[in-house]
Amino acid sequence: MKRGRLSKSVTSTVLFTVFISALTACNTNTETAAPAPDASGTGPMTIKMMSQYESAEPPTADNPVIKYIEKETNTKLNITWVLNSNYTDKLNVTMASGDLPQAMLVVNPQDTVIVSAAQNGFFWDVEPYLKDYPNLSKLDKNTLNNTRINGKIYGLYRGRYPERIVLYFRKDWLDNVGIKEAPKTVDEYYQVLKAFTYNDPDKDGKQNTWGITENKDLGTYTFPLLFGAPNGWGYANNQAIPDFMTKEYMDYLKFMRKLYDEKILNQDFATVPNANVSDDWSKGKIGIRGNIAENYRGDSFSYLGRTLPGADVHIIPALISTTGQKRVQTSSGYNGMYMFPKSSVKTEAELKKILGFFDKMADDKMIKTVMLGIDGVHYKEENGVTKILDDTKYNKEVVPVVHMAMRLDLINNGTPLAKEAADALKEIKQYGVTDATFGLILSDDGKKKLSTNKKIIDDAKIKFIMGVIDEAGYAKEIDRWKQLGGNDVIKEYTDLYNKNKK
Missing domain, CATH: 1.20.58 (Methane Monooxygenase Hydroxylase; Chain G, domain 1)
Incomplete structure (x- = not known):
């Protein structure tokens, strides 16, 4: 077993037993309380946190964005930064140790250990306090409901747009194969995929492109919804039903089989890793793919023309399904949440102060700071357009802390895709299809x-x-x-x- 990591053979039951024992011990140790404001009540409050990063290096001790946050919120942040790919293991180790932070980012609140801990009273139920804060009181009610455990809200979610998946496509490829307009229906979509496979859309004289790249998870785009299937689980005839048991899902599978038989779908989809989808798009092997609207800022979308000269990327917000309606996946609306262990946050007064910090973190200005850095240092905004001043500085000082953002907002970088992405997000809100089991926790x-x-x-x-x-x-x-x-x-x-x- 590697040092610092729990063996994957450790069961949730064993981990939870260790966790309970550790918490019981912590609850008897009054000397572990976090530092409070100084005697005057005006000094900074120290908050011990655990959060993630996915940059090359974690934030440095003198990170200017963190320093700015501390100044604006009158806090001293003691943050344990954990690499995103190692976060679950580190969280398990931390919980088992009993040395818990006051604010603990939990990526999957429905994990068995987390649910069991919440049910046994180890986290604060924050719902009664949300109404007392200007920003926390405005948290999306549907998203809050999706975080519930046995009807209670045990943390503050990191918000994401619930409806966010769109189709990106190569307009230059459409022009090259003689199709005048972007597809609107499933049938038109099929015709585009076929043309992108057989009509030499990249004009290199070779048949080396195809319609779509998929992987064994069949998760590149929410195709089943386009045939009327539920989003994961539905509810019909007085019972919950998984999508794969429906007639509509079979219609989807028949469509995919047709793509496979006609070699429009990559023939190795059953074995290729998920990364191949991104690679094939970036390398110009496919000309249409699903992705989240917020990713329009990336090199593979707004700036694909830098590596593939002539690439002209645009967005289709939603296709008309075979039911005659546009249908878009509604996600849970959040990506993890901060939870507050009672063993570390010992009093209601302390909890309220910590919630006050997160209320400020949910302010529009602070959201922009965490996402973009300090105005005039990392970015500037002119006429509604945001420009990063120094990519190297931004990547070193801002990207490492972006996981602290209480939500992700769309940023206008001045490219044509920026307006398309904003318009798409506004449009697809009305087409959302929700998984009927959101917020329901199985035994x-x-x-x-x-x-x-x-x-x-x-x-x-x-x-x-x-x-x-x-x-x-x-x-x-x-x-x-x-x-x-x-x-x-x-x-x-x-x-x-x-x-x-x-």
């Missing part, structure tokens, strides 16, 4: 059955698309999934839905 047994049997469905999808099994064979795999615990999961989700949502 440990239900989670185990859902996870253990996932491979049955994943394999069945791939086999159907590749022509290894037919509809009858797919139906047999669905029956096997149901018999091996799927029916129990359906019943549990149905009961939870009826109790909490219906």
Whole structure:
């Protein structure tokens, strides 16, 4: 076992037992309380936090953005920075140690250990206090509901646009294959994919492009919604139902099988890693792909023409589905949340002060600071357009702290895609399709059955698309999934839905 990491063989039950023991010990040690403001009540309050970063290096001790935050919020931040890819392991180790920060970023609040801890009273329920803060009181109610554990809100979420997936496409490729307008329907989308495969869209005289790149997770774009399927789980005929059991999902699989048979879909989709989708787009192997609207700022979108001369990227907000309606995936609306252990935040007064800090962090100006840095130092804004002043300085001082942003806002970088992305986000809000199980937490047994049997469905999808099994064979795999615990999961989700949502 590597030093500093929990073995993956450590079960949630064992970890939780260690966690409870550690917390019990902590609760008897009154000397571990975090430093409070000085006697005058006006000095900075120290807040011990744990957050993540995904830059080359973590923020330095003298990071100017952190210093600015401390000044504006009258705090001294003691932050443990953890590399994004190692964060879950580090969180588990920290929880087991019992030496918990006052504000702890939890990437997956529905993790078994977190849920068990919350149910046993180890985190503060913050809902009663939100109304007392100007910014926290404006948190999105639907997103807050998606974070609930047994009806309670145990933390402050990091907001994301709930409807955010759009289609990026190469307008220059459309022109090269003689298609005058971007696709609006599923059928027009198919025609574009076919032309991008066979009509030499990059004009190099070779047949070396294809319609779309997919991977075994089939997660590049929310295709099932375009055929009327639920977003993950739906609720119909008085029960919860997974998308893969619906007729509409079979229509989607038939579409994907057609793409595979006609070699419009990459033939190795069952084995390629997810990164290939981005690589094939960046290298000019595909000319249309799904991604989040906020990514328009990236080199592969606004600035793709720098590496692929002539590349002209635009956005399709949403296609018209086979039902005649536009349908867009609604996500949970958040990416992790800050939770507050009672063993570290010992009093209601202390909690209120910490919530006051996060209320300031949710202010529009502070959101912009965390995302862009200090006005005049890292960026400047003229006529509504934001310009990064020094890429090297921005990447070194701002990018490492961006995970502290309480939400991500769209930034106008002055490119044509900026307006398209903003317009798209406004439009697709009305087309959102929500997963019926958001905010519903399965029992440990239900989670185990859902996870253990996932491979049955994943394999069945791939086999159907590749022509290894037919509809009858797919139906047999669905029956096997149901018999091996799927029916129990359906019943549990149905009961939870009826109790909490219906």
